[in-house]
Amino acid sequence: MFRLFTHNDLDGVGxxxxxxLAFKDDTYIRYNSVQGLDxxxxxxxxxxRLEDIVFITDLSVNTENAQRLEAYKVKGGKVTLIDHHKTALHFNEYDWAHVTVEYEDGRLTAATSLYYEHLVKHHYLKRSSSLDQFVELIRQWDTWEWEKNETLDAKRLNDLFFMLSIDEFEERMVKRLQESDTFSFDEFEEKILDMEETKKERYIRRKRRELVQTFIDDYCVGIVHAESYHSELGNELGKDSPHLDxxxxxxxxxxxxxxxxxHETIDVSAVANQFGGGGHAKAAGCQLTEQAYKFYIEKPFTIESLRVDALKNQHNLKGNQAGSLYADQKGSLFFIYPRTDQSWTLEQNDSNKQAFSTFEEAxxxxxxxxSAWLVRDDEYLRFLAENPNHSKRSK
Structure with missing residues (x-):
């Protein structure tokens, strides 16, 4: 029997x-959480069972199980581990493990793309256009390349995955890939995906107003409680508040x-690793350990949510040559305006001046x-009226 132990996310289910598709009915598949695999x-x-052929994909085992798998292989067992996480590279010391993070052309790998190539190479599966498309959508989603490439179908495939049970998703995809020369969504799926997108946008807007900010170690961190849409939520909050690491x-x-x-300079897999987790440089995870609870829940519990920058302003705009006005929870005002030498001045409460080379740095x-936010136009205009010198300085 061909046994597969794999992750329970889109890449693992891929x-x-x-x-x-490769082994038909002679299969056993077990979808696992990160913690459940071992x-x-x-x-x-x-x-x-030395007669089985065992595959492990998109997950890595602990040290004890690595030693057990080595002993299993020495006794004649057949096992192959295929992974793409940087934190699993040390498994390449075993001849039964194949961990590749990046292709030679610079593209990031996914477990699905690596397993596809393995199955094709060993003649377990025949390459096809529909499989090529399906695998590439999963790879782009899992590596987050879909956003840079604007491959929206990759995001929609993940949306569909979360809307269905794993069994139903697997059954739909297997049938489609067997029957069609190209991969696409059917009419029913397109409709429910459109409805899901609207629901997701509302959810993200609501969670944006629950975001809190604190420093953990040397990182400025945004913290939010959410049960759904983690990848999209994290990405949208990060883009909306790029000052957060x-x-x-x-x-x-x-x-x-x-x-x-x-951010390219931040590796969250290293953060997750501190609490026994792992993942990619831009997307990782861990269990909510006792130590993590203290950092991310207990200490930030009393912090006020971040205020959202005013969205519909016509006057108080970011990078405005007439100056931009911000406020914080303590009532302090921050006025950023350009200087004649193309640098920018930051005034706090009409004093405490600091110079910055760009508006973005200030x-x-x-x-x-x-934790300051861009105030609304009415407060900005009142500030300029009460402090006419600011208008003069910013010209």
Missing amino acids: CGILHR FQIERYLETD YIAILNVGGKKISFRTI ERHIKRNY
Whole structure:
């Protein structure tokens, strides 16, 4: 029997779909959480079934199970581990493990794309246009390349995955990939995906108003409690508040934390690793351990939510040559205006002047250190009327 132990997200289930297509009914597939894999592997190895062919994809085992798998292989067992996470690279010391983070052309890998190539190479599966398209959508979603490439179908495929049970999603995809030369969504799926997009946008807007900000170690972190849409939520909050180094999304019921960042210089897999988790540089996760609880829930509990920048202003605009006005929870006002030498001045409460080379640097400073927000036009115009010298300075 061809056994597969894989992750229970889209990338892991993509491997399951390929496995089903390759081995038909002679299969056993177990979808696991990150924490659940080791229990399943240990229990399986106790059966000592040397006749099976075992694959592990999109997840890595602990040290004890790595040693057990090595002993299983020495006894004649057939096992292959395929992963794409940087935190799993050390498994390449075993001849049964294949961990590749990046292709030679610079594209990031996904477990589904690596497993597809493995199955094709060993003649378990025949390449097709529909499979190529399906695998590439999953790869772009999992590596977040879909946004840069504007491959919206990759995002919609993940949306569909979360709207269906794993069994139903797997059944739909297997049938479609067997019957069609190209991969596309059917009419029913298109309709429910459009409805889901509207629902998701409302959810993200609501969660934006619940975001709190604090410093954890040297990072300026945005923290929000949410049970749904973690990838999209983390990405949108990160783009909306680029002064934050990363976003921590807490699911207290599931006792999990997801970490997301939009910055190339931040590696959230290293953050997750501190709490026994892992993942990618821009997307990672871990269990809500006792230590993580103190950092992300207990200490920030009393912090006020971040105020949203005024959205419909016509006068108080970011980078305005007439100056931009911000406020914080303590009632302090921050006025940023250009100088004649093309630098920018930041005044706090009409004093305490600081110079910055760009407007963005000045704004980043007050947002990180004071959680300030862009005020509405009415407050801005009243401020200029009461402080005419600011208008003169900014000209």
